[in-house]
Amino acid sequence: MSEAFETRAITFAPAPSITEGADPEASHLAMIAEREYANRRRRDASFAPGIFAEPAWDMLLDLYVQQHQKRSVSIHSLCIAAAVPPTTALRWIGRLVDAGLMKREPSLQDNRVVYVALTDEGRSAMEKYLRGRL
Secondary structure (H helix, E strand, C coil): CCHHHHHHHHHCCCCCCCCCCCCHHHHHHHHHHHHHHHHHHHHHHHCCCCCCCCHHHHHHHHHHHHHHCCCCEEHHHHHHHCCCCHHHHHHHHHHHHHCCCEEEEECCCCCCCEEEEECHHHHHHHHHHHHCCC
């Protein structure tokens, strides 16, 4: 397991998702997503590795929160958020792109970097799920 993965998986604690000027409901939904992601990492730390792997969901949660906070997410960062080996995460990124839930966007500054973002369909699906958690 990479050191970066261990750090993120074990020490992730949700930060307030209140973004300046953001819609209060959107901020609340982002906090729910952050909490769910943090709970998944705590659960992973308590059990044997790989028992609860669900990389697609981890990626969707992370992207939702990061986009709410106006942060770009690289494929590398999303692989770490998935809490699985990079090859598995890349395979799931492909499946989520094919499903129309996320899209790849090349970096304008660095040709080696590719960003990933939720599509409108992906964001709508996440918001529908998160509203059900209110």
